[in-house]
Amino acid sequence: MLNYRQLHYFWVVAKTGSIVRACEQLNLTPQTISGQISLLEDTYGLPLFRRVGRQLELTETGRQVLPYAEQIFQLGNDLQSMLRMAPKEQQILFRVGVADVVPKSIVYRLIAPTMELDKPIRITCREDKLDRLLADLAIQRLDLVISDSPMPSHLDIKGLSQKLGECGISFFATATLARNYGENFPHCLNGAPLLIPGPETVIRSRLLRWLAEQKIQPRIVGEFDDSALMQAFGQSGIGVFIAPSVIAQEVMRQFDVELIGQTEAVTESFYAITVERKSRHPGIVAITEGARRELFTPASD
Template sequence: MLNYRQLHYFWVVAKTGSIVRACEQLNLTPQTISGQISLLEQTFGTELFKKVGRHLELTDTGRQALPYAEQMFQLGNELEALLRAQPKEQPILFRVGVADVVPKSIVYRLLAPTMELAEPLRITCREDKLERLLADLAIQRLDLVISDRPMPAHLDIKGYSQKLGECGISFFATPALVAQYAGDFPACLQGAPLLIPGAETVVRNRLDRWFGDQRVHPRIVGEFDDSALMQAFGQSGSGVFIAPSVIAEEVCHTLNVRLIGHTDAVTESFYAIAVDRKVKHPGIVAITEGARRELFTP
């Protein structure tokens, strides 16, 4: 059976980078910590650390174990805070998973109404691939998942998708690139360097069809699952990039780029996926109502 004290010592050493620093944090002797970690390794017949010179480095097994320990002790800290708080001081925990393809500005705007509720919320956000987020939703480690697509039909997971809204897409680039590829849109994109969402995203397939219909063939120089990383490359001048039209003004102002053009023939949609069909959590209610009232207005 797993010894959680030994696991805690392993976690602290891995986080601090050395037994000496772990001793300072835990107020224990090096012999105690190293001895307990050795017992943990003996229990499972595998090494978690290896010595490299005077330093300790995680083995492959140690690297695999660390994220699990991280989650376990994070949940433990949340539980301790919950139990210590007085009933009237307890905020409502709102655990949100965000698919990594959803632009961060969209996520912020969707979550912003939850910060104005009369009932205090404590929001925790986690970004990951949609399938992994939905697995955590199924075992109630998340209250909500925000995605660019509804619940996939092939997944044997109970969940209900609610469309928050949709909008067209806009194309952006640095002033230098805009000047270099000036002309009528979208013809000006012919041969232009393009940063594009990855093949697994919904908008990618729609973009490919649209470019074919327009008989425009940009030069793809980068594919990204993470929208923030794509924008960072776009801001540096690496190529033209896209973003939802509802945040076009913010993208231009924040990244110091210019709008090349936009189309409503290619749309991005955003969904809230929850376990219960009937929405009860005040955070989810605030998101769905705010999206329709302020973000995705007709």
């Protein structure tokens, strides 16, 4: 069985960078710490550190072990914090993963209803690629994943994909660009500099197909997986950019841009992905009900 005390000594040395600094933090002798780490290495027959001059460096095995130790002791710290709270102060932990292709304004408006719950809630939000988020969902490191697509069918994960809603897209440009390309939408996009979502987004193929159907050939000047980065480039006047129509007014206020057109022929959808045993978590219920009641028109599954 894994000796967690030995693992903890390894973790502290790896984090502080030396046995001397680990001794100061743990109030132990160098012989105790180095001896315990040696026992851990001997147990599995794999070195975790190597000495380079007077410095210790992690071996390849040590680099692989460190993230696991990080998670183990972070969870331990979280558990201590929870147990130290008075019962009336205990918060419901709600761990949300957000696919990096989902607009941040949409994420905020989806999560906002959880802050109005009667029970105190503590939200941790992490942005990453969808496949990595789903891997963490499968091993219960996350309670919910927000994405622009349902869970892929080829994954061996017993999960639920709830469609929160869908909406059309809007096209935005700075005042200068809007003067040149703001009339006769959508044909004004022909030859216009256009910023589009990257290849990992669902909306990209729908947008390009619609442009082809309209026989419109914009000049694509940038592709972005991160919608916030695309909006920042759009705000600087690099090109016309898109965002979900449901946040059109917010985009115009935040980025000081003008709306040059909208279409319902291209829709963007958003999903709440969870595992079945977590589907009644109060945070998930607040998000799904809030999205359907206030953010989107009723969505078909």
